[in-house]
Amino acid sequence: xxxxxxxxxxxxxxxxxxxxxxxxxxxxxxxxxxxxxxxxxxxxxxxxxxxxxxxxxxxxxxxxxxxxxxxxxxxxxxxxxxxxxxxxxxxxxxxxxxxxxxxxxxxxxxxxxxxxxxxxxxxxxxxxxxxxxxxxxxxxxxxxxxxxxxxxxxxxxxxxxxxxxxxxxxxx
Amino acid sequence: xxxxxxxxxxxxxxxxxxxxxxxxxxxxxxxxxxxxxxxxxxxxxxxxxxxxxxxxxxxxxxxxxxxxxxxxxxxxxxxxxxxxxxxxxxxxxxxxxxxxxxxxxxxxxxxxxxxxxxxxxxxxxxxxxxx
Numbered sequence: 404x405x406x407x408x409x410x411x412x413x414x415x416x417x418x419x420x421x422x423x424x425x426x427x428x429x430x431x432x433x434x435x436x437x438x439x440x441x442x443x444x445x446x447x448x449x450x451x452x453x454x455x456x457x458x459x460x461x462x463x464x465x466x467x468x469x470x471x472x473x474x475x476x477x478x479x480x481x482x483x484x485x486x487x488x489x490x491x492x493x494x495x496x497x498x499x500x501x502x503x504x505x506x507x508x509x510x511x512x513x514x515x516x517x518x519x520x521x522x523x524x525x526x527x528x529x530x531x532x533x534x535x536x537x538x539x540x541x542x543x544x545x546x547x548x549x550x551x552x553x554x555x556x557x558x559x560x561x562x563x564x565x566x567x568x569x570x571x572x573x574x575x
Numbered sequence: 576x577x578x579x580x581x582x583x584x585x586x587x588x589x590x591x592x593x594x595x596x597x598x599x600x601x602x603x604x605x606x607x608x609x610x611x612x613x614x615x616x617x618x619x620x621x622x623x624x625x626x627x628x629x630x631x632x633x634x635x636x637x638x639x640x641x642x643x644x645x646x647x648x649x650x651x652x653x654x655x656x657x658x659x660x661x662x663x664x665x666x667x668x669x670x671x672x673x674x675x676x677x678x679x680x681x682x683x684x685x686x687x688x689x690x691x692x693x694x695x696x697x698x699x700x701x702x703x704x705x706x
Contacts, residue, residue, distance in 0.1 A: 439665035439682060455580060481683075505587025508580075513591045517598070527680075531687055532623025535678055538606040544599035548592055559582045572580045 413465055420449040420469040438542055440523055443550050447515060450494060451558040455572050459498040466490050485526050492522035512555030516547035607676045614693040615675050617654050622685045643684040
């Protein structure tokens with residue numbers, strides 16, 4: 404892939420991830436599960452795509468830009484700390500679990516969702532200066548099992564369509 | 576097709592799901608065992624400091640002021656943040672809590688309301704959490 408094409412694709416993916424994060428605010432998931440931090444994590448579809456089709460370096464660049472711009476557009480410093488810590492931990496775990504031979508995209512997505520939850524709870528524990536916030540973690544992890552499968556399914560469908568359209572995934 | 580791209584759900588993915596469920600169970604065990612059904616009180620912390628301890632057997636209403644204002648209500652042995660001017664109002668949506676080990680958190684206001692047994696046995700379950 405030429406550098407220009409890669410740069411353009413990264414920019415498009417940052418925009419797509421921002422759009423997905425914004426859209427998911429209108430899905431009232433917290434009405435069903437009234438816990439702070441519960442969300443679908445649709446932007447993770449973009450992270451998974453970047454990881455599988457552009458490589459981990461591009462995936463991290465896109466993630467950092469997405470979190471920073473998200474904080475600029477609305478959210479501020481606190482939101483940046485939460486999204487960046489959760490996002491970086493999640494991306495690191497997904498970049499590694501991608502190479503586990505018995506995991507499909509679903510397994511990678513599940514591990515990413517769990518890592519994201521753990522990262523956010525760590526920031527919350529640090530912010531509140533208390534370990535008792537970890538009592539929320541079991542609930543977030545269980546919700547993450549469901550949302551992880553959902554985003555995994557969405558990513559899987561995207562990948563299949565893109566490969567059918569001639570897009571080449573990375574070998575490693 | 577590239578064998579590194581595994582799109583279909585595989586039995587191996589269940590290992591990831593099971594590991595996450597076990598982790599959730601383990602953390603739940605640490606925090607929710609030894610909960611007492613006896614009389615409870617609520618410890619109110621702001622920025623990590625204990626600012627008040629409220630018995631749950633007396634109905635009352637008060638405010639916690641910080642960057643935002645939380646209105647806390649105690650009624651029929653339960654406690655809730657009943658209104659707040661923080662963004663999101665996750666604390667209000669948490670609803671009513673009454674059992675030892677439960678907590679209500681308002682992150683924007685750095686407030687944590689933790690329910691503990693009145694007999695002081697609150698911390699018998701955990702000596703410490705590391706890592």
